[in-house]
Amino acid sequence: MTKGSSPVQTISSQALGNGRNGTGRVTKEIARRAFRTMLEARILEEKLAALYRSGKIVGGVFLGRGQEALSVALGVHLRRGDIYAPLIRDQAGRLAFGDTILDTLRTYLGSSLGSMRGRDGNIHRGRPSEGYHAMISHLGAMVSTVCGGLVAKRFRGETGAVGATCIGDGGTSTGSFHEGMNMAAVEKLPMVVVVANNQFSYSTPNDRQFACGDLLTRAAGYGITGRRAIGNDLIDCLEVIGEAVAAARAGEGPQLVVADLLRLVGHSEQDDASYIPAALKESPLGRDCLDIAEDQLLENEWVTDTELSSWRAAVKAEVEETVGKVLREPAPDPAEEDWNAFSVVGRNLSGEDEE
Numbered sequence: 561m562t563k564g565s566s567p568v569q570t571i572s573s574q575a576l577g578n579g580r581n582g583t584g585r586v587t588k589e590i591a592r593r594a595f596r597t598m599l600e601a602r603i604l605e606e607k608l609a610a611l612y613r614s615g616k617i618v619g620g621v622f623l624g625r626g627q628e629a630l631s632v633a634l635g636v637h638l639r640r641g642d643i644y645a646p647l648i649r650d651q652a653g654r655l656a657f658g659d660t661i662l663d664t665l666r667t668y669l670g671s672s673l674g675s676m677r678g679r680d681g682n683i684h685r686g687r688p689s690e691g692y693h694a695m696i697s698h699l700g701a702m703v704s705t706v707c708g709g710l711v712a713k714r715f716r717g718e719t720g721a722v723g724a725t726c727i728g729d730g731g732t733s734t735g736s737f738h739e740g741m742n743m744a745a746v747e748k749l750p751m752v753v754v755v756a757n758n759q760f761s762y763s764t765p766n767d768r769q770f771a772c773g774d775l776l777t778r779a780a781g782y783g784i785t786g787r788r789a790i791g792n793d794l795i796d797c798l799e800v801i802g803e804a805v806a807a808a809r810a811g812e813g814p815q816l817v818v819a820d821l822l823r824l825v826g827h828s829e830q831d832d833a834s835y836i837p838a839a840l841k842e843s844p845l846g847r848d849c850l851d852i853a854e855d856q857l858l859e860n861e862w863v864t865d866t867e868l869s870s871w872r873a874a875v876k877a878e879v880e881e882t883v884g885k886v887l888r889e890p891a892p893d894p895a896e897e898d899w900n901a902f903s904v905v906g907r908n909l910s911g912e913d914e915e
């Protein structure tokens with residue numbers, strides 16, 4: 561767990577101790593959209609886990625259970641023209657940025673009609689031409705690709721866009737993370753990096769991962785703004801990340817947001833997470849962000865119980881119908897297809913190889 565406060569920390573609701581002081585600045589519309597998207601991510605991922613256990617999905621299934629509030633808060637604050645590079649626990653952020661339940665299922669189930677054309681399952685999907693970067697598994701690499709995308713926009717004279725990515729506590733130890741952060745700082749790029757500190761990098765606890773005590777202090781080292789969010793508190797995440805995105809967009813340079821939370825599942829579906837102490841699971845950090853968000857929306861009268869029930873039923877129906885549809889779709893044919901994931905570079909329209 562992180563300790564103490566950092567000299568670079570801006571005042572957030574965590575500093576004030578109540579976790580709810582951002583409510584005034586988060587609109588009903590944003591909160592409703594964020595919550596509905598969290599619900600979609602949770603229900604979709606529950607189905608993915610079930611499909612994996614029944615042998616319908618091959619390869620890894622990595623879930624974001626417990627991290628949806630933080631993830632969605634980044635996705636909803638981005639807009640068309642921005643760059644978004646999600647990581648393995650960012651199903652909620654992906655859906656908020658415009659990914660769909662359909663394309664997610666097509667990717668996991670290996671449909672040739674998906675954006676990965678059935679060649680790569682789970683989390684490596686993206687639509688680079690729409691600023692939605694496909695995840696590279698090497699941790700830290702996405703900080704560098706976002707940097708590169710932002711520099712390219714600068715060279716092309718495009719203004720007003722923000723680039724954003726999320727990373728785990730373990731990923732912050734990589735060279736690529738440091739190189740990307742440093743370059744973004746030197747170039748004053750409009751970049752937002754959200755650190756989801758779920759206390760473990762697979763089974764490695766924070767005290768075996770970094771010695772600085774609090775990852776927020778890293779911001780001072782890079783010379784950028786650091787902000788702290790309460791990782792399982794939707795309203796707080798929306799407020800803090802909203803401010804970070806607005807600051808980056810306004811030309812204030814890179815923003816580092818650090819949030820403590822707990823993943824409520826194993827690293828992947830083959831991990832039982834038995835190394836996470838029960839006391840931590842029972843602490844405030846272990847509270848389910850979906851329950852907290854539901855209470856927040858009800859307390860603010862931004863949603864009714866009836867609406868919540870109908871949202872749940874509608875999302876479940878959409879997921880079930882989409883699974884049925886995708887399971888009937890064709891798999892790629894290795895005998896006929898080229899093996900480019902995204903494009904047909906190197907081939908002309910007749911399908912012949914170019915010289």
Ligand SMILES: Cc1ncc(C[n+]2csc(CCOP(=O)(O)OP(=O)(O)O)c2C)c(N)n1
Pocket residue numbers: 649697698699700727728729730731732734758760761762827
């Ligand atoms: C550079 C690099 N080293 C190791 C791995 C293997 N690996 C994949 S996920 C993971 C744990 C990541 O932990 P963290 O960054 O804290 O994210 P979390 O899984 O907790 O969300 C590791 C070690 C990798 N993908 N890339």
